[in-house]
Amino acid sequence: MLKIDKAVTASFDIDAQKTFSPLCPQELPVAEGDRIVDELNRNKEFACLHVASRDAHPLNAIWLATPQQPPMSNIEGYPDLDIRWPVHAIVGTPGFEFLPGLDGKRYEYQVFKGITPDQHPYGACYHDFREHQSTGAIEFLKVNNITTVICGGLATDYCVKNTVLQLVRAGFRVILNLAACRGIAPDTTEQAIAQMQAAGAIMINNAEELEPV
Numbered sequence: 001m002l003k004i005d006k007a008v009t010a011s012f013d014i015d016a017q018k019t020f021s022p023l024c025p026q027e028l029p030v031a032e033g034d035r036i037v038d039e040l041n042r043n044k045e046f047a048c049l050h051v052a053s054r055d056a057h058p059l060n061a062i063w064l065a066t067p068q069q070p071p072m073s074n075i076e077g078y079p080d081l082d083i084r085w086p087v088h089a090i091v092g093t094p095g096f097e098f099l100p101g102l103d104g105k106r107y108e109y110q111v112f113k114g115i116t117p118d119q120h121p122y123g124a125c126y127h128d129f130r131e132h133q134s135t136g137a138i139e140f141l142k143v144n145n146i147t148t149v150i151c152g153g154l155a156t157d158y159c160v161k162n163t164v165l166q167l168v169r170a171g172f173r174v175i176l177n178l179a180a181c182r183g184i185a186p187d188t189t190e191q192a193i194a195q196m197q198a199a200g201a202i203m204i205n206n207a208e209e210l211e212p213v
Contacts (some may be wrong), residue, residue: 014153055112123162152180
């Protein structure tokens, strides 16, 4: 069992949105992405503060794929873009919304990611790839004396991985609840988990492995 001091612990729901689930099959659905809600809510029971991030994209985003420039094709000339993606998480559409069962009012701090046309960050702690433009998440956690962060969300091999690594580098004890995540592909998910563990993140299979002190 992993001991958790609620007074210094926050939960972090990373991009737990309809866009990354079968609820929006034309966007970026992750298999079983809609089945993580119960575990995300269990994470919250061990935390005194609750943080969330959401992709929040504009319709004029430069990274939007086209028939001539398909998904996963490279983008040149923009320091905060790497590849093209299908349309997803456009503000005001169903894909932008939290997964059913997640109450936005329960979050004391929310991050909106990718709000400008020329940025598509994966980690929730910085708006840019060089990690110069903070989203304020790290500062919010530190000013509230948080030392442990319990994470979950979508997808394990992209936004979850990058957020976890950012939090580890910021000095937090980071716990990833694997039951509160789903990945895009088995091989990249396995690689991401290994990378996070190597960086110092703690993996648990589910919230049953947590114990309050």
